[in-house]
Structures are given as C-alpha cells and as structure tokens.
Amino acid sequence: SDIGSQKERVVTEEEWLQKWEMGNIGFHKEQGHPLLQKYLDVLLNGRSGLRIFFPLCGKAVEMKWLADMGHSVVGVEVSEQAVKEFFSEHSLPYCEEPVPEISGAKMFQSTSGNISLYCCSIYDLSSSIVGKFDGVWDRGALVAVNPCDRQRYASLMISLVEKNSSYLLVTVSYDPNKHNGPPFYVPESEIKSLFG
Ligand code: SAH
Secondary structure (H helix, E strand, O other): OOOHHHHHOOOOHHHHHHHHHHOOOOOOOOOOOHHHHHHHHHHHOOOOOOEEEEOOOOOOOHHHHHHHOOOEEEEEEOOHHHHHHHHHHOOOOEEEEEOOOOOOOEEEEEOOOOEEEEEOOHHHOOHHHHOOEEEEEEEOOOOOOOHHHHHHHHHHHHHOEEEEEEEEEEOOOOOOOOOOOOOOOOOHHHHHHHHO
16 A cells, blocks of 8 residues: 555645635535445434534535534534535524634534534644534545645544544545545555554
8 A cells, every 4th residue: 555656745725725716626515425324323323412523524515414413513624715605505694703722713603503613724623622522524534634644633533532432434545646636545554553
C-alpha cells in the first residue's frame, strides 16, 4: 500500500473556499449517501437521541436525515457558503453566533436546536468546546484531510468520541498514482494504525 505522490499533496483552506465559490463540489451528494442508509443500524446500534458528529460536513443532506430521526447533529465546515446553503436548501431557519473559544469562528444553529454547524477549521475544535459524540459519519472527511495531517485528525477524532460510540468511515479505493485527489487514497493498513 503505497500512497505514492499523494503524501506531499496539500489542499489549502483557501482552495476549499474557492471550490465552493466556483461550484466545484462534485463530492456533494444531493440524494445522500447510500452507505449511510445501508449501515444506519450499525451507527445507531439500537440507540435513540444520539449526538452525531459530521467532520468536514459540507452541506451533507445526511445531517437533515439524522436530525429528522431525533438525533442531535453537530458539523464542522470551513466554508460559510456551504453552511448557509445547507440551511437554505432545507428551508431551515437558523441563528448564528460567535464561538467565544475560537477567534473568528461562528456557530450556525437551526432554530429547532438540533443541528449545530461550526464554521471554522476542525483543528480548532476540542471536546471542551463541542463535547463528545455517540456516533460519527466520516464521509469525504478523512479522505479530504491532507495526508500530512491525518495523524492529527485521527487523534482529534478519537478525543471527540464517547467510549461506546460508532464511527462510520467511507474511503475510496483506487490507484493513487493515477489521480491526485482529493479524495485521497487511504490504505486500510493506515486506517488501522491511525485509529487502532
Ligand atoms: N463530508 C461532506 C463534504 C466533503 S468535501 C460530504 O460528504 O459531502 C470536504 C469538505 O471539507 C469541504 O466542504 C471543505 O470545505 C471542508 N474542509 C476542508 N478542510 C477543512 C478543515 N480543516 N476544517 C473544516 N472543514 C474543512
């Protein structure tokens, strides 16, 4: 499992913001992800009223699905455009407030209170700010993180989950010498060493 030239690739926050501005968001799935439907039982494990985290959330429609099922959803996304599009495309009223612990960050919360999206870098978060989660939907997140930041990302994610949590991770399998990414190729052996 050689990740080849991808090891050195860096996509800056500015480049992500540009993708949103230009509408280069081929990763967004209008209809939601079939793998969440397929593995929903694994995520929930018979539990209700969970706190579910969406790292690097974009405007993933799955956040609406889970909130509608009675769970409490927290996401983090650098693009304010993405966050605002999420609420407007689902006709959800929201309010916006600063996050005292993180300079420049804002938190957008649905008026009903069950969806909270932090607009900042995920690396600014900690469990003292967002608490801990019972479940994680990691799609387009680990695979979007710069390869040099994977260890930091995984350690942070581990610090954000409760002991009895479920973590659904979607990766993509392809020859990393043929495409630049993102999404980056993350070999299974690396996932095992990152998350233990
Ligand atoms: N998970 C979403 C979006 C995947 S694309 C989905 O399934 O549709 C990755 C997203 O992460 C982009 O929207 C990008 O703007 C955001 N992003 C990139 N780096 C980030 C960071 N450090 N912190 C928070 N969000 C980030």
